[in-house]
Amino acid sequence: MVQALINTIRSLPHARMWFACLGINLLIGVFYSVALIAPASSVKSAWLPGKTTHGHYQIELDCNACHDPSKSEDSMNASDVMQDACIRCHGDQLKDVDTHPAKKFNDPTNAELLATLDAQNCLSCHAEHVPHQTLSMGLTMPADYCWHCHKEISDSRPSHQGMAFDSCATAGCHNYHDNSALYEKFLDDHFGQPDHLSLATVPQRDTTSGLSGSEISNTLWPMPASKINDANHPKSMQVDTTLLRDWAETSHAAAGVQCSHCHLPDSNGQESVTWSDHVPMETCGQCHERQVDTFIEGKHGMRLAVGLSPMTPDQARLPMNHDAAHRELNCNACHNDHRFDTQFAATDACLQCHADDHSLAHVNSPHGELWRDEVLQKRVSGTGVSCATCHMPRLTDDGGVWVNHDQSANLRPNEKMAREVCLNCHGLEYALSALADEDLVRNGFDAEPSKRIESVQMARKWFLDRATKRRKKP
16 A cells, blocks of 8 residues: 555656655654644554453553553554453452353363363453454354354253254353353252242441451541531631531441541641542542442443543443533542432432433332332332442342442343342342343333243253152162
8 A cells, every 4th residue: 555655656747746745744744743742542542453342441541451561562462462361350250150260171071172162261252352243241252152062962951952052141041151140059949939029128238347347446436426526627727517517417427437537548637747638549448448449340440440540421332421421430429528428329329420221211110119219218228229239239248238339240241130139129030031131121120021031940840850860760
């Protein structure tokens, strides 16, 4: 192409050749001038080889997160991606649930399978910058990948006879990595559950559960503080009494967390230390470590995890409200300053930004009505269903009940939501059927599932058949 341009210029009369060369030099000069004054991010974006997947596009400018920094940018391609790059970010998520971990294929008997599909390399299935072949879940290989290793499954499982070769990953059946809600024993254990449980409620959150234990001490919270006079801001500072009243009504104030703990985190209230109106997320993490850690693992906070500027709604690929385009996503984006209203954060904060069909449908859906009744105290706490109820589930462990702030942890595949969320109120068959209904998801679960997923019944039949065969053995 370049040689053809040179030949064309040489064929021009001398005067026109001079002007053509001048014009090309000017264009080159303009390009490099723009490169010098434009933000580095925009210049870097121009050189991306292709569109990045939904899970990585926010951090696509942090090239070294995936590519070997010892390689030149000109040669960066799939072969330069570091083998441990995927595991660094996703290893903890897969640690306890991965059905196909790489170590599974270390067995020499699986060598033939690896010849069909290199299952020890993430890039075999998940390549980047190839939008023309990228399916959901960031999959960049044909959706029939299960069939190549399991094509004889119908011989041992009559229930699978006649099933399409690319139907394995249909919601309610199998997922390559996370089958935590789809294991046969788990399915069978929940056989026969009613669609709607009589006791439908989420675990009750304790305001101190999930806090970093080392900070829960008399050093941090010397005494309950419920009055404005206990705020402990510098005496020389004029503070809006509205902010003080907001603070005085919060759990922070009740626990003795005063102005100095957030605005002078290392000063113990001494005025000699510079006061900061901006409270960084690291300060929140001193007490809410797990919440901050899970927040930066999700799509809202993943840019912060790699040292980039905070996510803003104008960077999203989902429809967003225009007036929220430049809102920075950090703790205060949902927990507004000084009041930290968790009810507001649970739904209203989400709808400040999100304008997709699923989000907008929530308000008038049965789930939204339950949430509205709980806010109005017409229902007991825990029986309403907010955005956070499903997308930021309450988890129970030795530290009590705490909220997972990775709002994308149970979205892909959405069957993960069944175990942590839906089963608080619904039977497993109903939950899997609802999650598999794309129209129902888009409309905020405003009706019954259009068809039932049969995996629960199939698991029950499989266990019954096994038991029958065992009884028949001499």
